[in-house]
Amino acid sequence: MTDKSAAIAAPAAQDTRGKEEAVGNVSRAVPNSGVTAWLQVLGAFCLYFNTWGLLSTFGSFQAYYETELLAANTAFEVSTIGSLQSFVLVFLGFLAGPLYDAGYARHLLVAGSALIVVGTICQSFCSTLWQLLLAQGLCIGIGCGALAVLSVAIPSLWFTTRLPIANGIAGIGSGLGG
Incomplete structure (x- = not known):
């Protein structure tokens, strides 16, 4: 029996605390609890808060x-700022x-x-549509796109059996951020 077939035939361990996870040739224990693991969830919460x-x-x-800043522009033209920001956030996952x-x-990170910080500061100085497209649509969108992958990936490194609750707690950040 080869190593791979032995690993497939072996029953799954019932004790999930400290469960070994193999990635390539490196094996590490996934804690599923502890201060460090829950701090990672807090970090993912903050990332969700500041992206989605x-x-x-x-x-x-x-x-x-x-109504105020771009009153001379149509609603469609103004909505292109948010559309660009959304597109860039999702596309940058690629x-x-x-x-x-x-x-x-x-x-x-x-x-x-x-x-995001630079885009928000620049956004405060904007007075035209093209400036907001660059500051909010592009700069903040790229920043959010760089962080969005991390918010999803981080909890899975620290949890296996408690991953749904960890992702749920982290995901609450997007609603509170909004």
Whole structure:
């Protein structure tokens, strides 16, 4: 019997605390609890808060833009800001996922956080549609796109059996952020 067939035939361990997870040739214990693991969930909560939560607030921005800042523009033109931001966030998963897998999680975290902060600051100085497209649509969208993959991936590194509750707690951040 080969190693692979023995591993398939072996019954699953009932004790999930400290369950071994093999990735390539590296094996590590998945804690399923502990302060560090729950702090990771808190971090994922904050990432959801600042990505999907921020994205879901665009309706408030659009109402302000249509009545005050960009009153000369049509509702369609103003909505392109939020559409661009949404598209960039979702599309960047295509690029951010492989970067995360290659070990660049901290780089994504730093770059995404910096882009959201810079985009928000630039947004406060904007007075025309094209400026908001660049600041909010592109800059904040790219920042959110870099962080969104992390919010989904981080809890799965720390939980196996408690993963649904960990993802649920982290996911609440998107609703509270909105």
